[in-house]
Amino acid sequence: MLSLERLSKTYADGTRALSDLSLKVRESEIVALIGGSGCGKTTLLRLIAGLDRATSGAVRLDGETLTEPHPAVGIVFQEPRLLPWLTVADNVGFGLSDLPSSERRARVTHALEMVGLAEHAGRWPRELSGGQQQRVAIARAFVTAPKVLLLDEPFSALDAFTRASLHEHLLALWEESRPTVLIVTHDVHEGVALADRAVVMQPKPGRIYDELPLHLARPRDKTSPAFEAAARRVLTALDRSLHEPRQAAQERDREPAGLWW
Numbered sequence: 184m185l186s187l188e189r190l191s192k193t194y195a196d197g198t199r200a201l202s203d204l205s206l207k208v209r210e211s212e213i214v215a216l217i218g219g220s221g222c223g224k225t226t227l228l229r230l231i232a233g234l235d236r237a238t239s240g241a242v243r244l245d246g247e248t249l250t251e252p253h254p255a256v257g258i259v260f261q262e263p264r265l266l267p268w269l270t271v272a273d274n275v276g277f278g279l280s281d282l283p284s285s286e287r288r289a290r291v292t293h294a295l296e297m298v299g300l301a302e303h304a305g306r307w308p309r310e311l312s313g314g315q316q317q318r319v320a321i322a323r324a325f326v327t328a329p330k331v332l333l334l335d336e337p338f339s340a341l342d343a344f345t346r347a348s349l350h351e352h353l354l355a356l357w358e359e360s361r362p363t364v365l366i367v368t369h370d371v372h373e374g375v376a377l378a379d380r381a382v383v384m385q386p387k388p389g390r391i392y393d394e395l396p397l398h399l400a401r402p403r404d405k406t407s408p409a410f411e412a413a414a415r416r417v418l419t420a421l422d423r424s425l426h427e428p429r430q431a432a433q434e435r436d437r438e439p440a441g442l443w444w
């Protein structure tokens with residue numbers, strides 16, 4: 184269980200990027216973080232990854248407090264951030280230097296197969312397309328079998344076709360080791376395609392506005408009425424988050440759920 188407990192982050196210039204944010208994420212759950220620009224999504228992932236310190240509150244993984252980068256937590260950024268002086272295979276195997284080379288090779292080969300890039304193992308990052316580079320970044324994140332995987336708008340720079348195929352690769356890898364996943368996205372359909380729960384955030388200060396469980400069977404049929412209805416619910420929540428204070432959502436939560444979804 185990943186537990187975020189009353190997290191607040193105020194930057195040195197006084198910006199309240201997060202205020203009193205609490206969230207529990209079950210083992211193997213996929214959560215989509217959605218919200219307007221500046222509501223603290225990246226800040227939140229950086230705190231969980233141990234790349235920055237919270238002003239107050241705690242991040243706990245199975246009871247252990249995380250304050251610095253932890254091997255059980257992997258992160259994928261919006262851009263691939265590959266090391267240009269290493270081949271594709273060496274980029275993927277970068278975090279496995281403690282393993283015997285035969286096992287490292289086997290794991291890297293498998294991860295590259297899972298993202299459809301086995302034949303590109305010996306290439307340089309510059310010889311790959313943007314979508315291929317992001318596949319390498321995803322393979323690199325999964326190869327260490329993290330318990331928690333954080334993805335910060337990993338597909339936002341890619342076209343819709345590439346993005347859909349990366350969703351498939353991501354879910355195939357997730358099926359193997361079933362990490363807990365937090366994915367930041369601006370794309371409501373992407374969130375609904377991937378996640379078990381959508382968490383909608385609000386800015387100034389960054390906080391959770393609403394949470395919507397997505398009870399949809401996998402593999403998900405993006406053309407089904409249930410998918411469209413779920414996407415509409417998330418869009419409505421996102422739209423409200425931009426226009427209405429948080430209290431209104433909380434008051435609505437006290438109504439019987441059937442009244443509005």
Ligand SMILES: Nc1ncnc2c1ncn2[C@@H]1O[C@H](COP(=O)(O)OP(=O)(O)OP(=O)(O)O)[C@@H](O)[C@H]1O
Nearest residue numbers: 194195196198200219220221222223224225226227
């Ligand atoms: N290092 C920093 N110093 C000061 N303020 C910062 C810093 N990093 C982020 N902020 C501010 O904190 C707030 C939250 O930023 P953050 O990057 O977490 O938002 P976000 O939800 O990821 O936005 P986006 O969707 O645009 O990526 C913003 O107001 C931003 O300007």
Ligand SMILES: [Mg+2]
Nearest residue numbers: 224225226335
């Ligand atoms: Mg961001």
